[in-house]
Amino acid sequence: MQGRNMTRWRDPKKDPRQEKKSNLITPQGFDRLQGIHDHLSRIKRPQLSAKVGEAAALGDRSENADYTYNKKELNRVIARIRYLRKRLDELQVVDRLPADTGKVYFGAYVTLEDDDGQTLEVRIVGHDETDTEKRWISVDAPLAKAMLGKALDDDVVVMAPGGESHYIVTEIQYRDRDSAT
Incomplete structure (x- = not known):
């Protein structure tokens, strides 16, 4: 039987859509x-x-x-x-700053530098407000999980499909940039 309601079977234990957000x-x-x-x-x-x-x-x-x-x-x-x-x-x-603003937590704007010297600026936000154009990533994303709790000059290692990616935290900010511009 074929139809629009037929989908490929996925193992619930390995299906990323089943992960708790x-x-x-x-x-x-x-x-x-x-x-x-x-x-x-x-x-x-x-x-x-x-x-x-x-x-x-x-x-x-x-x-x-x-x-x-x-x-x-x-x-x-x-x-x-x-x-x-x-x-x-x-x-x-989450409407208040973390106790230690020198570390990466939810809501932080983080600037990373890779091995080639390229910078990447991201903001850690909730699942419902991710935006690739603004580079707002979900707190559940692998990069965000790897950054949480890191301080300035800490190494961040992320497993990517192409292998490991290495970054260094170069800046952490908690201000609202939308109101500053």
Whole structure:
């Protein structure tokens, strides 16, 4: 039997999607998720409900593309609202600096230098606020796990698909750069 619901079997013990994700988030990330939830539930869902109602009033729903599309979109929005509501209840907002700001912890901006002298700047954030363009990495990522607890000039060794990567911590900051620019 083949179909869209058939997937490849994965060993649950080795499947990275089954790993427990941390529930940490920055205050800015929490506000952003809360804003998305509010927008979807107060603006988007009522708009789509009205469109579905208008399309349903036109008659035959089986051949009504507008009804079908908007109904699918409404179901997608409802599922997203449900997910966000559950996720927001689970999250723990980290809104204070660590006791030792000389070490790498959650929320830190870290500058690393590799063996070739190339620098890499990342920020350790929660799973829900990762952003590759800003170089915000999840606290659950291998690089972040390797950096946690390190101080200036400490070596960071990360296992990558191409082998080990070595870095040196050259800078640690805990300020909010979005408000500084």
